[in-house]
Amino acid sequence: MTHLLEFRNVTKTYTRGYFADAGTTALKDFSMVLDEDSPTIMTVAGESGSGKTTIAMLLLGFIEPTKGEILYKGKNIKNLRGEERMNFRREVQAVFQDPFAVFNPFYMVDHLLTVPIERFKLAKSKADARNKMEEALTSVGLRPEDILGRFPHQLSGGQRQRINVARALLLKPKVLVADEPVSMVDASLRANILESLRGLHRDHGVSIVYITHDLTTAYHVANSIVVLYKGAVMEAGDVETVIQKPEHPYTKLLIDSIPWPELDRRWGSDGMMVKEADGSDIGAKGCRFMGRCPHAVDACGVSVPPLYRVGKTQVASCVLHSAKPVLPAAQLTDVLPV
Amino acid sequence: MSAILQVRDLQVSYYTDLGRATALNRVNLDLQAGEKLGLVGESGSGKSTMALAMMRMIKAPGRIESGSVDVDGVDLMSLSEEEMRLARLSRIAYIPQGAMNSLNPVMRIGAQMVDAIRAHVPNMSKDAMITRAKDSLESVDLKRNVFDMYAHELSGGMKQRVCIAIGILLKPKVIIADEPTSALDVVTQRQVMETIDRVQKEIGTAVILIGHDMGLMAQFVDKVAVMYAGRLTEVSTVRDMFGAPMHPYAQALIKSLPNLKNKGVFSGIPGLAPSLLRIPTGCAFHPRCMQAMEGCKTIVPEVKDHSGRLVACHLYTEGA
Numbered sequence: 001m002t003h004l005l006e007f008r009n010v011t012k013t014y015t016r017g018y019f020a021d022a023g024t025t026a027l028k029d030f031s032m033v034l035d036e037d038s039p040t041i042m043t044v045a046g047e048s049g050s051g052k053t054t055i056a057m058l059l060l061g062f063i064e065p066t067k068g069e070i071l072y073k074g075k076n077i078k079n080l081r082g083e084e085r086m087n088f089r090r091e092v093q094a095v096f097q098d099p100f101a102v103f104n105p106f107y108m109v110d111h112l113l114t115v116p117i118e119r120f121k122l123a124k125s126k127a128d129a130r131n132k133m134e135e136a137l138t139s140v141g142l143r144p145e146d147i148l149g150r151f152p153h154q155l156s157g158g159q160r161q162r163i164n165v166a167r168a169l170l171l172k173p174k175v176l177v178a179d180e181p182v183s184m185v186d187a188s189l190r191a192n193i194l195e196s197l198r199g200l201h202r203d204h205g206v207s208i209v210y211i212t213h214d215l216t217t218a219y220h221v222a223n224s225i226v227v228l229y230k231g232a233v234m235e236a237g238d239v240e241t242v243i244q245k246p247e248h249p250y251t252k253l254l255i256d257s258i259p260w261p262e263l264d265r266r267w268g269s270d271g272m273m274v275k276e277a278d279g280s281d282i283g284a285k286g287c288r289f290m291g292r293c294p295h296a297v298d299a300c301g302v303s304v305p306p307l308y309r310v311g312k313t314q315v316a317s318c319v320l321h322s323a324k325p326v327l328p329a330a331q332l333t334d335v336l337p338v
Numbered sequence: 339m340s341a342i343l344q345v346r347d348l349q350v351s352y353y354t355d356l357g358r359a360t361a362l363n364r365v366n367l368d369l370q371a372g373e374k375l376g377l378v379g380e381s382g383s384g385k386s387t388m389a390l391a392m393m394r395m396i397k398a399p400g401r402i403e404s405g406s407v408d409v410d411g412v413d414l415m416s417l418s419e420e421e422m423r424l425a426r427l428s429r430i431a432y433i434p435q436g437a438m439n440s441l442n443p444v445m446r447i448g449a450q451m452v453d454a455i456r457a458h459v460p461n462m463s464k465d466a467m468i469t470r471a472k473d474s475l476e477s478v479d480l481k482r483n484v485f486d487m488y489a490h491e492l493s494g495g496m497k498q499r500v501c502i503a504i505g506i507l508l509k510p511k512v513i514i515a516d517e518p519t520s521a522l523d524v525v526t527q528r529q530v531m532e533t534i535d536r537v538q539k540e541i542g543t544a545v546i547l548i549g550h551d552m553g554l555m556a557q558f559v560d561k562v563a564v565m566y567a568g569r570l571t572e573v574s575t576v577r578d579m580f581g582a583p584m585h586p587y588a589q590a591l592i593k594s595l596p597n598l599k600n601k602g603v604f605s606g607i608p609g610l611a612p613s614l615l616r617i618p619t620g621c622a623f624h625p626r627c628m629q630a631m632e633g634c635k636t637i638v639p640e641v642k643d644h645s646g647r648l649v650a651c652h653l654y655t656e657g658a
Contacts, residue, residue: 047523156610157381186380187550191594191606198604213523216553216596220604244598257528259553261595263580267528267557 002074004036004207005059005092005175009330010068012054012231026054027231028304029068031330034175038338039207041198043218043239046228047254052211054231056179059209060094090120093173095197097180099160103152109160110148112167120171136166139203140196158189165196169204176200179211194221215258219243224313224336227251230288232304233329237314238337248316250289287318295320313337341408342544343369343392343430343512348405350384350391352614353398359614361387361400363568366641369512369544374535376555376576377548378591379565380611385548386435388565389514393432394422410511428458431505433515438497441489447500448472448485451507458508474503477540478533495526499533509541516548531558552595556580564588567612567622570641573648584649586627621652629653 010030015023030051034040044052057063058070061077069076072088080088096102103109113133116122123129134144140162152160161181168176178197182190194217200206212218218225219239226236227250235248246252257267286301287293293300299319306329308321313335315327327335350362362384369375379385390396392407394414407414409429417425426432434440442450451471455462462470472482478499489497498518505513515534519527535558538545547559555562555576562579564572564587572585583589590607609626612618618625624634633652641650 047525159610186611187552187591187594189606191596191604195604195606215524219598220596220601240601253525257524259524259527259531259551259557260597261553261556261580261592262597263556263577265598267532 003033003071004073005034006071006074007032007055007058008069008071010058010065010070012051012058012063013066025231027051027058027228029329030055030231030233031068031332032226033333034207034209035338036174039201039205040224040336040338041201041208041210041222042333042336043210043212043222043225044228045212045215045218045225045254047213049230050228051231052213052228053179056094056177056209056211059175059177060092061088086120090116090171091174092177093168093171093175094177094179095161095164095168095181098184099157099164100152100184102164103160105152107151108148109150109152109155109163112163113170116167116171122170132170133166136170137163139169139199140166141192142166156189157185158192161185161189161193162196165193165200169200172204173206176206176208177211178208180213181210182217183212183214190217197221215243215255216260223338224333226332226336227254232288233307233317233332234289235314235316235318236307236332236336237311241311241314247310247314247321248289248318249293249295249320251316253292307332309335340411341368342371342373342410343367344406344408345392346406346408348388348391348407349403350387350396350400351403352400354615357615360617361568361614362391363617364405365568365570367563367570367573369546371511371544372538372542373561374538374545374547374559376559376562377546377565378550378552378555378562380550382611382614383565384568384614385565386516387568389432389516389546389548392512392514393426393430395432424458427454427505427510428508429510430512430514431508431510433501433505433513433518435517436521437501437518438489438494438521441497441500443489445488446485447475447487447489447492451475451485451504454504454507470507471503474507475500477506477537478503479529493526494522495530498522498526498530502530502534502537506537506541506543510543512544512546513538514546514548517550518547519554520549527554534558552591564591567617568614569622569650570648571623571650573641575647578647584644584647584654585623585651586629586653587623590626590628621650 007030012027013023013025044055046052058065064078117129123132137144137147142162182193201208210222222239225239225242227234229250235242235251243255246255286303287305290296290300305317305319307315307317307327308324309327310316310321310324315335345367348362348365352359352361377385391402396402448471452467455467455470472485475484476482480499519530559576561575563570566587572588583592593605612622620636621634621639624630639650639652641648644654
C-alpha cells in the first residue's frame with residue numbers, strides 16, 4: 001500500500017551565503033505518514049522558531065528538504081511533472097495565517113474562487129461554476145449573497161478566512177495544511193473557522209495538518225499532536241493523552257503556561273521553574289531543550305534522545321524515560337491515532 | 339474607599355469621510371487602588387480607544403467629546419498640555435501593544451530610562467536616576483547590566499519587561515497594558531504576566547489589562563469589563579464573569595471559549611460586530627442576540643447595578 005503523503009527523515013537547514021557556516025537547522029530528521037484510507041487531523045505544535053512553518057512549506061513543495069525526501073502517492077514531490085504535478089497542486093491545499101494578505105485588494109473576492117475553477121477546469125459552464133462557489137461558501141457557514149461581488153476590505157477577517165477554507169473545499173483536496181488559521185481572527189469567530197475545518201475532515205475525508213502554537217484549539221480540533229522544539233520532536237501522541245498527561249518536560253512547561261479560561265486551573269500548579277532561553281548552543285548535539293530544562297543531566301548533551309514509548313499512543317524524546325522501549329524516528333506516525 | 343481611577347461619561351468620536359464614528363459612548367468606570375481590571379471585546383469594540391482617551395493621546399481625526407478621567411483626585415481632562423505630559427508615566431502609564439518595538443534601537447536601554455526620569459523629575463541627581471533605573475530593571479527580573487545594553491541584544495520577552503520597567507519607573511497609580519503579550523509565545527507570555535503581577539503588588543498600582551484572550555484574563559485579573567460597539571455591557575468580578583455571565587454577549591463570549599471539558603464543542607457568536615459608523619439602534623448587540631426583545635431594538639439599555647455587578651441589558655430591568 002502506498003501512503004498518501006510521506007516525510008522520510010526530512011532535515012531542513014537554512015544557510016547564509018556561499019560560505020555556509022553551520023546554518024540553522026529548522027527541522028531535524030522528521031518523518032510522518034498520512035494515509036489515504038484513514039484521514040486524520042494532526043497538529044504540529046511549537047513556539048516561534050520550532051520549525052512548524054518549515055513543515056508547511058516543505059509539504060506544499062515551496063522549499064526543498066536539505067536531506068531526506070517527501071513523497072506524494074509514492075513519488076518524490078520535486079520530481080512531479082505535468083498532470084501529476086497538477087494533481088498534487090489540486091489535492092494538497094493550504095490555509096494561511098494572514099487572512100488579509102492572500103487577497104488582491106483590486107479584485108472582488110470571487111477571484112479567489114474563480115481562478116482555481118478555471119485553472120483546474122472544475123466547472124462545465126458559468127452557471128455550474130456559480131453553483132459550485134455558492135455550495136462551497138454555504139458549507140463553511142457563509143451566505144453567498146453576502147460574499148460574492150464584494151471586495152476584500154468589505155469583509156471581516158473571519159469571513160475572509162472562511163472564504164479560504166471554502167476555496168480549499170472547492171478543490172476537493174486530499175490534504176489541507178492549515179498554518180495558524182485562527183491566530184489573527186477574533187476569539188468569537190475562531191470557533192466558526194475551526195468548525196469549518198472539522199467539517200472538511202468529517203464530511204469530505206480531508207486529512208488536515210493543523211499547525212499552531214495554541215494548544216487549546218489543537219486539543220479541540222485534532223486527533224493527534226506532534227510537539228516540536230527547535231526543529232526536533234519533543235513529544236507526540238494522541239491529543240488527549242499528551243495534553244492531559246504530558247511526559248516531556250518541555251510539553252509540561254508549555255501546557256502549564258497556557259492561560260486556560262478556567263478559574264480552578266491556575267498557572268504554575270505544578271511549580272515548574274521557567275528558565276530563560278539563552279542564545280548558547282547548549283544541547284546542539286543532544287536534546288535541544290537541555291538549556292532550559294530543569295531536569296537536565298549530562299547525558300542530555302551527548303546525543304539526541306530517541307523517541308521512547310511512554311504509552312500506547314505516546315512517545316517522548318527525553319532521557320527521563322530511557323527505561324522505556326525505543327521507537328525508531330521513521331515510525332513516528334505509527335503510534336498516532338487516526 | 340474612593341476609587342483611584344474614575345472615568346465618567348467618556349465619549350470619543352472619529353470624524354471620517356463617511357461620517358462620525360462613535361468609538362466610545364459615555365463610558366463610566368471605577369477602579370480601586372491595586373485592583374486588576376481586564377478590558378475585553380472584539381476588534382473595533384473601543385478597547386484601545388478607551389486606553390488612549392485615558393492617556394489623552396487620541397489623535398485627529400479622533401476627538402474626546404466629553405467626560406472626565408480622575409486619577410487620584412485629579413481630572414486629567416482639565417490639565418494643560420504640559421501638566422498632562424508630566425502626568426503621563428507619573429500618574430498613569432501606558433504600555434502599548436507591541437511595546438517592545440517602541441524601544442529606540444540606537445540608544446542604550448539605560449539612557450532611555452534616564453531620559454524618562456529626567457523629563458519628569460529634572461532635579462534628581464544623575465546617580466539617583468541611574469540607581470532608580472537599575473532598581474526598576476531588577477524588579478522585573480532583569481539583570482542590572484541590561485542598563486548598558488541595546489534593544490537588539492534582548493529577546494522579545496526581555497524587551498517587553500524593559501517596557502514594564504519603564505512603565506513603573508515613577509510608580510504610577512494606574513498602568514494600562516494594551517495586549518502586552520500578543521506577540522510572545524505562551525511560555526514567555528506567562529513570565530511577562532507574572533512579572534506584571536508581582537510589580538503591581540509591590541507598588542500597589544492599579545492595572546487595566548486590555549485584550550481579547552479570555553484565558554489570560556482568567557489567570558490575571560480581579561474584574562472583567564466587556565465592551566461592545568463602544569459601550570460597556572458588563573463589569574463583574576472574574577469569578578462571576580466566568581461562573582455566571584449576565585449579559586447575553588458576555589454569555590456568548592464565555593461559551594465560545596475552548597477548555598478541557600468540552601472537547602469538540604464549538605459555539606461561535608453568530609453575525610458580525612457592527613461598524614461604528616452604523617451602530618444599531620437601541621442595544622447595539624440586539625441583531626446578534628438570542629434573547630432580544632421588542633424593546634431592545636429602540637431603547638438603549640442603561641448600565642445598572644445588580645448587587646455589585648454592572649450590566650447594561652433589558653433582561654434585567656423591569657418593564658422594558
